[in-house]
Amino acid sequence: MTPSNGTTSEKWNLRLYTAGQSPKSLAALDNLKRVCEEHLPGRYSIEVIDLLKNPRLAKDDQIVAIPTLVRKLPEPLRRIVGDLSDTERTLVGLQLRQIK
Amino acid sequence: MEPISADFEQELALLREKLEEAEDVRRAITRGEVDAFVVGPGGSGRVLLLANAYQRYRQLVERMSQGAVTATANGHILFANQRFSEMLGVPLAQLYTAPLESYVTVSDRARLSAFLMVSARDSQIEVELNRRDGSSIPVRLSLASFADGYASLLVTDQRPLQWPSVAVDALDSIRSSLGKLNQSLAGDAAGRDALSAIGEEINGLARMIDEMVDVEGSAERKGSL
Numbered sequence: 001m002t003p004s005n006g007t008t009s010e011k012w013n014l015r016l017y018t019a020g021q022s023p024k025s026l027a028a029l030d031n032l033k034r035v036c037e038e039h040l041p042g043r044y045s046i047e048v049i050d051l052l053k054n055p056r057l058a059k060d061d062q063i064v065a066i067p068t069l070v071r072k073l074p075e076p077l078r079r080i081v082g083d084l085s086d087t088e089r090t091l092v093g094l095q096l097r098q099i100k
Numbered sequence: 101m102e103p104i105s106a107d108f109e110q111e112l113a114l115l116r117e118k119l120e121e122a123e124d125v126r127r128a129i130t131r132g133e134v135d136a137f138v139v140g141p142g143g144s145g146r147v148l149l150l151a152n153a154y155q156r157y158r159q160l161v162e163r164m165s166q167g168a169v170t171a172t173a174n175g176h177i178l179f180a181n182q183r184f185s186e187m188l189g190v191p192l193a194q195l196y197t198a199p200l201e202s203y204v205t206v207s208d209r210a211r212l213s214a215f216l217m218v219s220a221r222d223s224q225i226e227v228e229l230n231r232r233d234g235s236s237i238p239v240r241l242s243l244a245s246f247a248d249g250y251a252s253l254l255v256t257d258q259r260p261l262q263w264p265s266v267a268v269d270a271l272d273s274i275r276s277s278l279g280k281l282n283q284s285l286a287g288d289a290a291g292r293d294a295l296s297a298i299g300e301e302i303n304g305l306a307r308m309i310d311e312m313v314d315v316e317g318s319a320e321r322k323g324s325l
Contacts, residue, residue: 012106018308019135019136019147019149019153022135022136022149022153022154023135023152023153024133024134024135024136024153025135025136026297036169036324041261051136051138051146051147055138055140055145055146055147058138063136063138064125064137064138065129065136065137065138066134066135066136066137066138066147067134067136069316079121079124080124081124081125081128081133081134082127082128082131082134083133083134084133085133086131086133093124
């Protein structure tokens with residue numbers, strides 16, 4: 001696996017699917033911001049999709065459990081299910097760190 | 101041994117990817133990292149929240165000063181908070197599954213039924229609730245949401261707010277004490293001036309509380325200090 005953080009200035013587009021302000025959704029957003037600020041400062045955007053308001057949007061990224069993070073860019077698309085409390089797993093899932 | 105075709109390798113990679121995704125979902129569930137699921141055809145259906153996902157909001161609703169009621173499509177109470185129970189003077193356990201209209205005065209029942217059928221969010225209606233002790237209280241019902249046939253209503257007590265009796269008693273007590281002090285300071289002009297200033301301060305405070313609770317009578321009606 002090749003880490004995608006590298007030294008490039010590529011823009012990261014992340015989409016976080018949430019269920020309103022459920023505890024796990026809020027935790028995921030908080031954890032995601034922390035990871036992004038640490039590893040992708042200034043070159044990421046987070047789009048939060050509240051599936052309680054519009055559940056049909058789940059179909060776009062085949063979401064089954066909430067919260068789910070989807071890395072839209074850089075490609076390939078990656079999904080991470082859960083509140084992102086396991087930072088190591090989040091970094092590996094986003095390909096910001098290689099599997100040990 | 102036949103060489104593996106490119107199609108087969110591609111299909112294998114796809115299956116591996118799907119297996120990893122399924123494993124990721126399973127792992128997140130077993131670790132308690134998710135609190136909602138999307139159900140329905142093609143993932144385009146509804147979001148189901150786990151029971152504890154909205155625990156803190158539920159606690160908030162349980163403790164808020166407004167009544168809250170969720171009624172089924174046929175007008176039976178599915179959920180009510182403690183405040184609504186207090187408004188009616190009826191234990192919560194007795195409210196569940198009871199017809200909501202049975203707690204509304206007879207003359208308001210038809211209006212209530214029509215109101216629940218309209219089901220427009222933020223619409224309001226004023227009705228009289230029947231209390232268990234035989235009295236009634238005017239309330240405003242506001243439709244907070246209507247989903248899946250369930251109407252969630254906020255119930256606001258429309259009775260004018262009043263000073264709590266304990267506050268009125270405290271005011272009387274202070275007034276009495278200051279009166280006695282005033283008599284004992286008959287020859288002390290400076291002391292009586294100071295006492296008068298204290299009395300004015302307390303009257304001002306009483307008027308401020310009056311305005312906050314929008315009481316029809318003023319502090320003066322309760323007697324000046």
